[in-house]
Amino acid sequence: MFLKAIVYAIAALTAISFLSAESVVFAVMLLAVGVAVVVTFSDVLRNLGSELYVRSSKAFRVGDRIEIDGVQGRVSSMTSLGVVVETLRRERVFIPYTRLAHTKVVNRSGVYGVSLRLEVRVPKTYDVGKAREMIASALQVVREDLISEPSVTLRRSTESFYVFNVVLDVMNVGKVEEVFERVFLELKSREPGLDVVS
Structure with missing residues (x-):
């Protein structure tokens, strides 16, 4: 490709020299082509x-x-x-x-960081939206220890539970257990019948 472009350039210069164009005219033409290329590929x-x-x-x-x-x-x-x-x-x-x-x-990345994945089972006494909202609001107790907003998604529904996947991106690896404990206690204080599995 590059060799082909060089051959075309040499052919163009040879054709221009046969036409015996003045160097000023050649320079203006070259400048016009250069400006056109720059504008085209700006x-x-x-x-x-x-x-x-x-x-x-x-x-x-x-x-x-x-x-x-x-x-x-x-x-x-x-x-x-x-x-x-x-x-x-x-x-x-x-x-x-x-x-x-x-x-x-x-x-939002530091030297350390880890994704903590939890499975939260909420009794079906709640509406799906209310259950998700309860989990999301409970997760705010650990927000300052997270890299980004926690993710709460409904995974499946059983006869008696809604099962949610929760992903917490924890900044400090050393605080993973503390974050889990705080989330667990906060969720249990809001609904004693739910279950949290890591």
Whole structure:
């Protein structure tokens, strides 16, 4: 591909020399072609510059948990065009480098961190929405120890229980047991009949 472009460039220069165009005219034509190329690829060049800026700033790397314009998730890859962020709901969000260069990026990853996954069984005496709301409000007691908002999703329903999956991204690995105990006690104080399994 590159060799082909060089051959075309040499052929074009040879054709221009046969036409015996003046060097000033040739320079103006070359400048016009250069400006046309820059204008045509301005978005690509802007994104390339933003990529160099983002990568050199090292504000985050693959695997870090970040937040950009309300989108929270883990950086799953950094391509030549942008960053792919995977949210807790397993959505993959593509964010171009030009947006990253002009937006506040919050890196929520530390040196340590772990995802604590719990299964919470709530008696069916509650409505599904109320049960989820009770769990979400109880999780606020450990919010300051978390990297991001806790995820509460209904996994299944049995004859007597709603079974929810809860994912807590704990910043400090050493506090995992403490976070579990606080969540367990808070949930039990709100509903003694529920069960929490880690």
